[in-house]
Each structure stands twice: as structure tokens, then as C-alpha cells.
Amino acid sequence: MNQCIVCKTGWTECSVKIDGVDVAVCHTCLNMSKRNFIFICMGCGAVHIRDKDEMIARASDEIKRAYATCYDMQLIQGINKCVSCDPVGIVDTMEGNA
Numbered sequence: 092m093n094q095c096i097v098c099k100t101g102w103t104e105c106s107v108k109i110d111g112v113d114v115a116v117c118h119t120c121l122n123m124s125k126r127n128f129i130f131i132c133m134g135c136g137a138v139h140i141r142d143k144d145e146m147i148a149r150a151s152d153e154i155k156r157a158y159a160t161c162y163d164m165q166l167i168q169g170i171n172k173c174v175s176c177d178p179v180g181i182v183d184t185m186e187g188n189a
């Protein structure tokens with residue numbers, strides 16, 4: 092059993108691959124990832140959760156189309172840096188421009 096990297100309270104045998112690395116994610120967080128984007132900072136390990144509807148509403152048409160195809164997928168992404176590591180760079184990373 093591994094400790095869930097997202098909530099850091101649940102223990103799980105489930106894992107997802109992020110950038111080729113297996114990370115433990117519990118069922119609760121996997122379910123949550125259907126309706127939220129979960130970004131895990133590879134720099135400091137911080138977890139950032141964004142509401143999918145909210146992000147899609149602000150996205151460009153091109154990104155909206157991309158999101159539409161994977162809307163119901165469980166989306167957990169690794170990011171190289173987060174707001175803690177890089178307060179300026181975070182917007183680009185989250186918007187997919189990095």
C-alpha cells in the first residue's frame with residue numbers, strides 16, 4: 092500500500108503513470124479527477140486542483156475542443172513547477188503553453 096500523493100491521507104494500491112513515473116492515487120482522488128484537473132508539481136510535490144468546467148469556460152476554442160475529447164477521463168498531470176516554486180511561470184504551465 093502506498094500513500095495517496097494527492098490527498099496524502101488515503102492509502103491505496105492504485106497508481107497512475109505521470110511522465111512515466113507511477114504515483115499512488117486513492118479511489119477518492121481518482122473519482123475527483125473526473126471532474127477536476129489535478130496537477131502534481133514535480134518540483135515540490137504540491138498538488139493543485141482546478142475545476143474542469145471553470146478551466147474550460149476560460150479556455151480558447153482550440154483548447155475547449157481538446158478538453159471535450161477527454162472530458163470524462165481521469166486527468167492527473169505532472170507539472171514541472173507550481174505557484175510555490177514559480178509564481179510567474181504557473182499561469183503558462185496551467186494554460187498548457189509551457
Ligand SMILES: [Zn+2]
Nearest residue numbers: 095098117120
Ligand atoms: Zn487520495
Ligand SMILES: [Zn+2]
Nearest residue numbers: 132135173176
Ligand atoms: Zn512546486
